[in-house]
Amino acid sequence: MTTTTEEKPKIFEALKCGKCGKLSLPPAFACPYCGGDQLSHAPLSGKAEVYTYTVVHMAFGAMAKKVPYTLAVVELQEGVRLMTIVSDADPAKIKIGDRVQFSHFEEGQGPIFKMA
């Protein structure tokens, strides 16, 4: 066997609309703002601020062993918001406006952030 179970790090990127120029997050087949279908890939810095958050105390499946964890809506430097888990956030200390940074992709979860 020459295959490895180690997952290649995926590039954190957005889709840029060729019509209106706005950024959206994949997966998308058309621009959510204008419906344009000329989307190109645009790299993201991964730098973001906490826009709002909630501390999750009960979860199911694979997430059950992670509670309590911080589920946050973060706003990227590029102006795109997304919902993510801030993996190393202290639920008692995290606050709106805290700086976070893209960490990695997790199977079934999408992008995971950490405190910056």
Ligand SMILES: [Zn+2]
């Ligand atoms: Zn557009």
